[in-house]
Amino acid sequence: MATETPAILALDFDGVLCDGLLEYFQTSWRTYCQIWQPDNQTIPDNLDASFYRLRPVIEIGWEMPILIRALIQGVPENTIVADWSVVAQDIIKLDKLEPATIGKEVDSTRDEWIATDLEGWLALHRFYPGIIERLDQLLRSDNSTELFIVTTKEGRFVKQLLQQQGIQLSEERIIGKEIKRPKHETLRQLLGQYPGTLWFVEDRLKTLESVAEQPDLNNVRLFLADWGYNTKAQRDSVSRDSGISLLSLTQFVQDFEVWH
Structure with missing residues (x-):
């Protein structure tokens, strides 16, 4: 059991602190309609539920409307899970x-939405139960843990979402999409600034595996958030031998000594 306190706690945002599935789906549907121009732009029944189940297959933003396209075309969910890269390329x-053109369309769709209805866009993000209370506790406590958010979401939106919940985190503590560097490089830089133990919580297994592959980061404790955007197969694959620990939301919102 881990009883130590990390010198640095680095947290992913979407899928660890905040559930953005509603926004992901709405942005994906709007982009799908822009690209394929369907005659009927009413969202089909149960399309959102299928999208939510399959969200873990998406690694890059351009894939979001492609997932909508696959579902509209009737590609079975089990095929999407098993062979997503093939389905997307086809x-x-x-x-x-x-992909680059689709990615720009996703970004422009989101940017236009944010520009015209920021409050509506922000409202589609929901923090997981107990997260805000735990962050508040960490920021108010007198322990020596330095808290950072390392995310592919734009930092300004992370800051706004946190502020809406009364969490004040300075801009330099929110390392977002605009930084344009791999997360393992960000962790390396954090260790250079704050010597000591670093714990990193992420819901994307591939991201954690990329950190584990860095020889100079082998002392970083890696946690896969089991409540985030990952699959049962990915969660089941985590073992002590991999250097990645499975973490539940129940554990996360408690003291570090419960993390094991």
Whole structure:
């Protein structure tokens, strides 16, 4: 059992602190409609539920409307889970699309939404139970843990969402999409600034594995958030041998001594 307190606690945002599935789906649907221009732009029944279940297969933003396209075309969910990269590539080849172009469309759709209805956009993000209380506790306690958020979401939106909940975290503690560097590089820089133990909580297994592959980061404690955007197979694959520990939300919101 871990009884020590980390010198640095680095946390992912979406899928660890905040559930953004509602926003992901709405942005994906709007982008899908922009690209494919369906005659009927009413969201089909149960499309959102299928999207939520399959969200863990998405690694890069351009894949979001492609997942909508696959579901609209009737690709079985088990096929998407098993062969997502093949399914996605088949769709973009058939429809003569480019990932970079789709990605720009996703970003512009989101940017336009934010520009015209920021409050509505922010309202689609929900913090997981107990998260805000735990963050408040960490920031108010007199322990020596330095708290950072390391995310692919834009830092300004993370700051706004936290402020709405009464959490004041300075801009330099929110390392977002705008930094444009891999998370393992960010962790390396944090260790250079704050010597000591670093714990990193992330819901994307591949991200944790990329950190584990860095020889100079082998002392970083890695935790896979089991409540985030990952699959049962990914959670089951985590073992002590991998250097990654499975963490439950119940554990996360309690003292560090419960993390094990």
